[in-house]
Each structure stands twice: as C-alpha cells, then as structure tokens.
Amino acid sequence: MGRLARAGPALGSAALTGAVRLLLVPRWRGRTGADSDPAAPARWEVVTVDRPPEQVLPDGRWPEPLRRLDGAVEVRVRAAPGDRGTELAARPLAGATPPAGLAAHLVGDDPGLLVRRTLRQVKQRVEAGEVLRADRSALDRPEVHG
Amino acid sequence: MRALCWVAADELAVREVPDPELRNERDVIVRVRRSATCGGDLPLLAGRDPLLRTGDVLGAEFLGEVVEVGPGVRRHRTGDRVVVGTSVACGGCWYCRQGLHSCCDNAHADPASVDPDWGRSDAGCFGRPRAAGGFAGGHAEYVRVPYADVGAFRVPDAVDDDRALFAADAAPTGWLAAELGAVRPGDVVAIWGAGAVGQLTARAAVLRGASRVLVVDRHEDRLRMAERHSGAEPLDYRRTDVAAELRDRSGGRGPDVCVVAVGAPPPDRFGGRSADRPDARREAVHACRKGGVVVVLGAADGFVDAFPLGTVTDRRLTLRGARRPDLRDVPMLLDRMARDELCTEHLATHRLPLEHGPQGYELFRDRADGCVRAVFTP
Numbered sequence: 001m002g003r004l005a006r007a008g009p010a011l012g013s014a015a016l017t018g019a020v021r022l023l024l025v026p027r028w029r030g031r032t033g034a035d036s037d038p039a040a041p042a043r044w045e046v047v048t049v050d051r052p053p054e055q056v057l058p059d060g061r062w063p064e065p066l067r068r069l070d071g072a073v074e075v076r077v078r079a080a081p082g083d084r085g086t087e088l089a090a091r092p093l094a095g096a097t098p099p100a101g102l103a104a105h106l107v108g109d110d111p112g113l114l115v116r117r118t119l120r121q122v123k124q125r126v127e128a129g130e131v132l133r134a135d136r137s138a139l140d141r142p143e144v145h146g
Numbered sequence: 147m148r149a150l151c152w153v154a155a156d157e158l159a160v161r162e163v164p165d166p167e168l169r170n171e172r173d174v175i176v177r178v179r180r181s182a183t184c185g186g187d188l189p190l191l192a193g194r195d196p197l198l199r200t201g202d203v204l205g206a207e208f209l210g211e212v213v214e215v216g217p218g219v220r221r222h223r224t225g226d227r228v229v230v231g232t233s234v235a236c237g238g239c240w241y242c243r244q245g246l247h248s249c250c251d252n253a254h255a256d257p258a259s260v261d262p263d264w265g266r267s268d269a270g271c272f273g274r275p276r277a278a279g280g281f282a283g284g285h286a287e288y289v290r291v292p293y294a295d296v297g298a299f300r301v302p303d304a305v306d307d308d309r310a311l312f313a314a315d316a317a318p319t320g321w322l323a324a325e326l327g328a329v330r331p332g333d334v335v336a337i338w339g340a341g342a343v344g345q346l347t348a349r350a351a352v353l354r355g356a357s358r359v360l361v362v363d364r365h366e367d368r369l370r371m372a373e374r375h376s377g378a379e380p381l382d383y384r385r386t387d388v389a390a391e392l393r394d395r396s397g398g399r400g401p402d403v404c405v406v407a408v409g410a411p412p413p414d415r416f417g418g419r420s421a422d423r424p425d426a427r428r429e430a431v432h433a434c435r436k437g438g439v440v441v442v443l444g445a446a447d448g449f450v451d452a453f454p455l456g457t458v459t460d461r462r463l464t465l466r467g468a469r470r471p472d473l474r475d476v477p478m479l480l481d482r483m484a485r486d487e488l489c490t491e492h493l494a495t496h497r498l499p500l501e502h503g504p505q506g507y508e509l510f511r512d513r514a515d516g517c518v519r520a521v522f523t524p
Contacts, residue, residue: 123252128172
C-alpha cells in the first residue's frame with residue numbers, strides 16, 4: 001500500500017511536495033481479493049485525471065466530493081505514465097463505518113459504484129470545471145401532456 | 147414548447163414538453179431553426195434501445211440561435227446563429243485535447259452507471275437516451291447545449307441554414323471517414339452507402355484529391371445525387387458485380403480506401419440479424435487492395451459473425467471505425483461551405499414543419515419518395 005493511502009482527507013504538504021513524491025507510490029495490483037471472499041479488500045476504482053497531481057489534490061487535500069467519503073475509503077495517487085496526468089484510486093476501507101447517509105451505497109449490490117461516481121465527479125470538476133447534469137426527463141416534470 | 151418525442155416502438159408524436167433550462171454554467175439554450183433526421187435515430191425509432199423512455203426528445207443534428215447563455219460561457223452571446231456538433235464534449239479531458247471529442251471522458255451526466263467496463267464511456271450525444279449522456283435532442287423549439295464553447299459554432303453569414311445544418315454531423319462524419327482512410331491524392335476510394343454520410347464521404351475524398359470515387363447503393367435516386375453533387379461514380383449493386391467493377395476500375399488492385407457508410411440496420415422486431423449490413427462490410431474487406439484501409443462508420447451491431455478476419459491479415463489491411471464525428475473539423479467545414487466547396491442543401495430532400503416529424507421519419511426510415519434526409523422547422 002502506498003504511503004498516501006492512510007493519510008486521510010488532508011494529505012499534508014509533505015505528502016504532496018511534488019510529483020517525485022507521488023512516483024514513490026508502488027504500482028498496485030489490478031485485483032486485490034476475490035468477489036467470493038467478503039473479507040477480502042474491495043477492488044480499487046481508478047480514474048486518470050488529465051492534470052498534474054497538485055491540481056488534482058490542491059494543497060494535498062482530497063478534493064470535493066471525495067472529501068465526504070472520509071473515513072470510508074482509502075485513496076492512492078500517482079503520476080500517470082506518458083504525461084497523462086494523475087491516476088487517482090480509491091476503494092472502500094474494510095471494516096470502516098461509512099459516513100451517515102452513505103452506508104447503504106457502500107455496502108449495496110455494487111459498493112464500488114459510489115466510489116466510481118465520486119472519482120468521475122472529481123475528474124469532471126478538475127478537467128471540465130463542473131459536474132455535468134443531465135437534462136430533466138420530460139417524465140420527471142409534471143407539465144408533460146400526452 | 148413543442149418537441150418530437152419517442153412514444154413507443156415505431157411511434158413518434160409531437161408533444162408539449164417543458165422548456166429546457168440552464169443546468170450547468172457552460173450551457174446555452176438554442177432556439178432551433180432546423181433539425182435533421184439521422185441514421186442513428188432508426189434503432190431508437192424501432193425501440194431497440196432499452197434505455198429509451200417515452201417522452202425522450204430525438205434529434206442529433208440541429209442549428210439555431212442562442213437565446214440564453216450560462217455564466218461560464220465565453221465564446222457565445224445571445225443572437226449568435228450556431229450549428230451544434232452532435233457530440234457533447236468537455237474540451238478539457240485528454241481525449242478532447244487530442245481532438246478526439248467523440249471519445250470525451252466528461253460528457254455523460256452519470257458515466258459510472260453506464261460504464262461496466264469502467265473508463266470507457268463515450269462522448270454524450272443529443273437526442274439519445276440516457277446511455278448517451280441524458281441530453282434531449284434538437285427536434286424541438288429549444289434545446290440545451292452543454293459545454294457550448296466547445297460544441298456550438300457560429301455560422302458564417304455566407305452560409306445559409308439549409309447548408310450549415312449538415313455541419314453538425316453528416317459533413318464531419320464524411321470528412322472523418324476520409325481522414326481515417328488517409329485518403330491521398332490519386333487514391334481510388336469506394337464507399338458503400340449513398341445516404342447523406344456516404345455522399346459527404348465521397349465529397350471529402352474528392353476534396354482530398356482522390357482520383358476516383360465510387361459509391362455503391364441500390365437506390366437510383368441516391369446514386370444519381372452522389373454522381374451529380376460529389377463527382378462519384380455510381381454502382382448499383384442490384385445490377386452490377388461490385389467486386390469485379392471495383393477491380394476493373396482500380397487497375398486490378400482494388401480500391402485504396404473502402405468506407406462502409408450503410409447506416410443503421412433496418413428495424414427488426416423479431417430478433418433476427420439483418421444480413422445486408424455484414425455483407426457490406428465483408429464486401430469492403432474483400433474488395434480493398436493489399437495494404438489498404440477499410441473504414442466502418444455508424445452505430446454498428448455489437449457483433450458480426452463470419453467477418454473475414456483472415457483477409458484483413460492476409461492483405462495487411464488496416465481496419466478503422468467511428469460511430470460519430472469529433473468537433474474539430476466543424477469550423478473548417480463551415481469555411482468550405484462559405485466558399486461553395488462543400489454544398490449540402492440538396493441532401494434535405496424533404497422539408498417539413500416539426501408537426502410532421504412522424505411522417506418525416508417514416509419517409510426517412512423507408513427511403514420513400516427519394517428521401518435522403520428530412521429537415522424539420524419548428
């Protein structure tokens with residue numbers, strides 16, 4: 001496990017003094033644990049953000065909305081190969097108590113989904129400046145006439 | 147506002163729906179002046195997409211006037227006449243920065259939910275169900291355009307609406323096909339499908355210097371249109387041995403570039419496979435010269451059996467594909483339209499008020515009455 005993984009939502013300036021530090025994080029295996037073993041660590045969810053690490057985690061802090069998962073997930077960060085920015089990974093912490101309101105999402109049929117959504121929102125915020133919202137479906141709005 | 151909505155398989159209706167609203171800072175709202183049918187709509191029309199819902203507004207290709215601007219928009223102001231690229235793309239991800247807008251990472255409102263392979267969502271698309279981002283289409287009076295600085299383009303005064311409309315999708319798709327095929331001066335190019343995209347692929351190949359462009363179809367009116375407006379040689383596959391003709395007209399080598407632009411498969415409500423589409427692909431692979439390029443366009447079926455992979459390896463072919471175009475070529479294509487190098491208005495064979503949208507789609511789906519594209523005016 002990389003040294004940043006246990007650093008929590010505030011990674012600290014020492015942990016993010018630059019990409020050199022991030023490169024010290026070892027390459028993780030693609031798969032830890034097995035679906036059939038409930039005690040096995042959850043799968044890492046990974047997203048590549050096309051910006052340098054210091055923009056993905058400014059001041060060494062977990063960006064929103066990742067911060068709200070504090071205490072429920074562990075996070076890894078490293079520079080992506082080929083100057084493709086930053087690889088940001090997270091997975092639910094085994095045995096952790098999820099924050100109120102997130103428990104069901106983190107233990108449901110696909111506990112990785114909330115983590116994936118959160119990482120994608122971080123990516124959208126950093127790369128596009130905002131989290132994209134869908135149009136409201138006509139069915140969601142009562143004015144529709146048949 | 148009024149909009150053309152999907153109701154059920156093979157059933158569309160113009161309905162009153164709520165006006166769109168600014169949902170993000172980089173959005174604009176466009177008052178639609180023209181919208182066109184698209185081959186990619188036909189599987190939706192047939193009810194073949196499980197994520198389509200009653201009330202979804204169709205329409206991937208449209209043009210209009212900006213009437214509302216989000217606070218994060220820099221390049222547009224109210225009153226701008228814009229054509230809107232069919233792909234929704236953020237402009238800031240790695241793919242967009244490479245010019246691959248159709249692969250944008252950030253143009254889906256919930257990519258994680260439709261992304262079982264994780265990390266493989268495509269760009270969004272207007273007028274598609276939630277699987278394509280969740281954005282209503284342009285067959286309506288108004289439409290919301292996310293990331294408007296990236297995907298909406300001011301139309302030069304010299305280009306009228308009827309021509310500029312096709313800069314949204316059909317023209318950039320045709321240009322992309324020629325680019326993927328790396329068409330060079332002197333090349334022989336064969337194109338299967340003489341619809342709007344096939345014809346504009348032919349025109350793109352001519353503009354890139356191809357010495358001979360051949361278009362294969364079975365609709366006489368489309369073939370004549372391709373001949374007249376693109377300078378292509380028509381091949382009616384009902385009356386011609388296509389493979390032999392292509393060999394003969396390329397000095398026995400085969401075309402340098404073969405493009406399959408046959409559009410979406412015909413509606414099939416019984417679960418069977420449409421035999422003609424894979425045949426077009428097989429024919430293209432078999433026809434192509436050694437070391438040539440085969441480009442497959444459009445919303446392909448998930449799997450095609452009996453694909454001639456051995457021919458691809460034996461002849462050292464390059465196989466490339468694209469489902470929808472990027473945005474980078476739209477300004478260049480508008481400039482060509484302004485110089486009359488690229489004319490597209492003839493593709494709008496049927497101009498109808500939006501209220502006649504269902505009939506327009508019937509004509510388009512059935513290729514009836516010589517319909518290449520139906521264009522609607524709200």
